Amino acid sequence: MKAETIVDVQDVWFSFNGQLVLRQATLTVPRGDFLVVIGPNGGGKTTLLKLMLGLLKPNRGTVRIFGQPPEQAAHRCGYVPQNVYINKTFPVSVLDVVLMGRLRSGKGWSYHARQDRIAAEKALEKMKMWTHRERRIGDLSGGQLQRVFIARALVSNPEILFLDEAMAGIDTQSRGEFYDILKELNRTVTIVAVSHDMMILSSHVKSVACINRELFHHDSGEITQEMMDFAYHCPVDLVAHGIPHRVLSRHEHEKER
């Protein structure tokens, strides 16, 4: 039996300030998938993610999450934004940031129920940040911030997690550990991650899409030369089982010499 489709992007076009950012993008994500969308900076990765979350509206085409318009499915989605460094001087503790993920607006006076605090504790413990709960958000390192933002995304028990450049703040040593966390999460949660950095591709990834204004979706975790050429418009060496460990951008004119 085929897995239920969670994300359904059909023929989506999007332009910003008269610039075409996304052209005829079509993509489906089944339940349990671990999709990585790679592409160069400015290729439309973040735009695609924001379209899927309903933060942007497509000029043409449709986006459905769980068969609904994105804004109606928002409570079933978790989102880790690209810029975790926003508002570094903001007076807010780690625990309060995570509790934002439990907000239920329009339900009367502001308070957090006991189950919200329990969920926040669980999410922070999962990300090994519970001991830091009282610290000010600005005092954390990039990697710790990333963990807090993932905890904020997980605290509402989402069925799908969207990660924008999740590796940005994480140093090379912690990456292995981070992959393990994602792999563990992927047992219950569908993951869609975008990155300009092909380091994110690991054996845990189940499918890959390349994006550079147009979208190229590949159903397996492998990446082909064809996709790379398409996305980066220059040859990139692929090493070991189609998963690049290094990206060597050798351009045509260099080879000729």
Add this chain to the structure above:
Amino acid sequence: MWEALQLEFMQNALTAGILISVVCGIIGTLVVVNRIVFLAGGIAHAAYGGIGLAYFMGWPYLTGTVGFSLFSAGVMAAVTLKAKHRVDAMVGVIWAVGMAVGIILLDLTPGYNVDLMSFLFGSILAVPRSDLWQMAVMGVVVFVVVVYYYNDFLAMSYDDEFARLRNVPVTFLYCLLLGMIAVAVVMIIRVVGLILVIALLTIPPFIAEKFTRSLRTMMIASSILSCMFTVTGLFLSYALNLTSGATIILVAAAGFFISALWEIFKHRQPTYPSV
């Protein structure tokens, strides 16, 4: 010094100062963390247009100024939501035009010579009882609104995009915030003047932001700092026979510099071995 407390105008001034401190502590915190100090300054200056309008049309002060300020706040909110990168220029336009309209309308008002200086620095020593009641009511309304929407304001101020995903009515809250600024500023200007409003909206929250770990404590700390500055300033102005509004601002400025020096000192203290 304590005999000053026996004087009714001094009691009124102190009560007004404390009420204003609480309102400015709450609203100023939201203004500073949302980085809309310039916008708040624009609303405050554009209120001049409202003052002129009220005198010219013969309306009560509050009707003219609150109406005019809400209108200019509405324009600013619309610009922020539609073209965020144009906000600062637009605020500058409204700022200048509002003041000019106010002055021209006062020129055109026959037989009326209002001292605009009193709206710059205010006259906290001449606050009537009735104004105290108006401010108390406004203070209670601001307090209730902020407590009710506390979590939503926090989420919007910290990360408005994420707040939208959690179905927080960000647009509504933003307009509500500008509306509260407009009403509060207009009521406070009359008492302590334009310049003191801006000082109390920015200086205490800016100091408090450095040592607090939540918006709630930042609001409380700002209100307390504001009270300290106002009370100290009032007594100094009484003792030294200086203009009260300006004295309060300079006391606040002294507090600000002390906190800035302390910050520099604190960051120098721990010397880590260089790697």
